Amino acid sequence: MFARRIAVVGTGYVGLTTGACLASLGHHVICADVDEEKIRRLRDGTVDILEPGLSDLVAEGLAAGRLSFTVGAAVAVAQHTAGVEVVFLCVPTPMGVGGVADLRAVEAVLDEVRDALPAGCVIVNKSTVPVGTAIRTAELLGRPDVAVTSNPEFLREGTAVRDFLNPDRIVVGSSAQDAAERVAALYSKLGAPTVLTDSASAELVKYAANGFLAMKLSYVNAVAELCERLGADILDVTEGMSYDRRIGREFLDPGPGWGGSCLPKDTQALLQVADAADFEFRLMRASIDTNTRQRQRMVDKIRLAITGSRTGSLNRTRVALLGLTFKAGTNDLRDSPALMIAALLRQAGAELVGYDPAIPASTSHPDLVGIELAADVYAALSEVDAAVVLTEWPEFRTLDWSRIAGLMRAPSVIDTRNLLDADVMARAGLTWTGVGRRQSADNASC
Numbered sequence: 250m251f252a253r254r255i256a257v258v259g260t261g262y263v264g265l266t267t268g269a270c271l272a273s274l275g276h277h278v279i280c281a282d283v284d285e286e287k288i289r290r291l292r293d294g295t296v297d298i299l300e301p302g303l304s305d306l307v308a309e310g311l312a313a314g315r316l317s318f319t320v321g322a323a324v325a326v327a328q329h330t331a332g333v334e335v336v337f338l339c340v341p342t343p344m345g346v347g348g349v350a351d352l353r354a355v356e357a358v359l360d361e362v363r364d365a366l367p368a369g370c371v372i373v374n375k376s377t378v379p380v381g382t383a384i385r386t387a388e389l390l391g392r393p394d395v396a397v398t399s400n401p402e403f404l405r406e407g408t409a410v411r412d413f414l415n416p417d418r419i420v421v422g423s424s425a426q427d428a429a430e431r432v433a434a435l436y437s438k439l440g441a442p443t444v445l446t447d448s449a450s451a452e453l454v455k456y457a458a459n460g461f462l463a464m465k466l467s468y469v470n471a472v473a474e475l476c477e478r479l480g481a482d483i484l485d486v487t488e489g490m491s492y493d494r495r496i497g498r499e500f501l502d503p504g505p506g507w508g509g510s511c512l513p514k515d516t517q518a519l520l521q522v523a524d525a526a527d528f529e530f531r532l533m534r535a536s537i538d539t540n541t542r543q544r545q546r547m548v549d550k551i552r553l554a555i556t557g558s559r560t561g562s563l564n565r566t567r568v569a570l571l572g573l574t575f576k577a578g579t580n581d582l583r584d585s586p587a588l589m590i591a592a593l594l595r596q597a598g599a600e601l602v603g604y605d606p607a608i609p610a611s612t613s614h615p616d617l618v619g620i621e622l623a624a625d626v627y628a629a630l631s632e633v634d635a636a637v638v639l640t641e642w643p644e645f646r647t648l649d650w651s652r653i654a655g656l657m658r659a660p661s662v663i664d665t666r667n668l669l670d671a672d673v674m675a676r677a678g679l680t681w682t683g684v685g686r687r688q689s690a691d692n693a694s695c
């Protein structure tokens with residue numbers, strides 16, 4: 250493998266993971282960002298993202314001299330004095346008006362680097378972008394001597410480094426076959442199956458994969474509801490399904506609804522892509538609607554547990570939220586189902602106290618307004634009418650639940666992640682309600 254000279258623009262979790270991992274594979278990587286303070290901290294080896302293994306890789310890369318950080322994309326490109334060979338675009342592509350991805354950050358980078366790019370170098374779109382962006386990028390760039398490729402990332406937050414270094418596949422799309430091959434060769438050490446295709450197909454792989462994952466979760470959540478109505482148990486049902494190799498074990502856990510920085514954004518973008526192509530993607534629409542309904546369903550469960558009725562009032566009730574992040578192992582609150590459920594509970598009149606091991610009590614965040622943050626889980630649970638598990642942090646399993654039963658005003662635990670052991674809860678004197686679990690069949694009206 251040749252060590253390539255690479256610039257990575259954007260040091261968010263995708264960009265920083267990409268840069269640090271490519272450096273660990275032996276490439277020479279300069280990462281750029283517009284945020285001077287972030288770059289200053291990264292130069293010191295300080296990584297603010299909670300991503301296992303990432304700090305170590307950054308430290309190793311810095312020490313080996315293969316990884317460096319700079320302010321500004323054009324500076325990063327110019328710093329490779331022998332000429333940059335590959336430029337990764339890892340800038341945010343947030344959901345803009347009507348669910349269309351907002352490409353202003355990509356366009357700004359292109360404007361910045363256009364004149365600094367050496368002939369023959371390759372631009373790689375790593376961010377999730379609408380189908381057609383690689384072609385549009387090439388047009389905007391206006392440099393026929395620079396190829397544009399699409400190389401979607403499939404990183405999960407919390408396991409991004411592991412996912413990068415042990416990929417299920419590498420996908421690279423471009424109208425320039427040799428450029429696509431050069432990008433694929435950057436990963437040759439990883440020995441992953443590689444799909445070389447046109448750029449539109451590569452861009453669609455990302456949406457199609459995330460849309461499928463979202464659909465799988467909505468399906469499981471719908472089956473969990475059916476289990477409640479039929480007196481079946483979702484854990485047994487999903488176990489029975491999981492041995493079918495066509496289905497597999499992963500992404501079969503029901504929950505409070507899917508969220509995070511990717512699935513909600515990508516499913517909306519997929520609908521937009523379909524809409525623009527005059528295709529009514531009903532299956533995807535139904536998956537999103539099922540997800541919205543799932544959050545309301547969790548609120549109904551909480552209401553029933555506290556008031557004994559699906560229509561009871563939550564005014565003057567106090568509810569503890571265990572977990573605020575969109576999944577365990579991350580401190581990311583973006584599109585967190587926990588916060589959406591919190592908003593619904595607040596609208597219904599409940600007073601909220603929240604605890605999350607990754608969110609310090611001093612955190613101020615617009616989506617946390619109205620939630621009193623507790624520094625200690627037991628303090629959060631004292632004098633509450635119900636505890637709601639919203640994120641699957643493993644440490645919640647080993648709390649002293651008997652002590653908690655004594656702290657709470659009423660002994661109700663609603664476990665939207667099926668994290669806790671029903672027997673442990675019963676022994677502690679707590680009334681436990683899961684999602685799709687047999688014992689919650691009497692909540693069938695939810």
Ligand code: UDX
Nearest residue numbers: 402403404405406500501502504507508509511575576
């Ligand atoms: C996702 C994709 O998995 C990844 O390939 C893509 O690149 C980015 O989007 P991420 O958003 O980090 O990754 O989280 P993921 O682990 O996929 O979870 C997404 C949501 O689904 C979370 O809210 C999670 O709690 C939920 N989930 C996941 C379930 O409810 N049940 C499951 O069994 C798995």
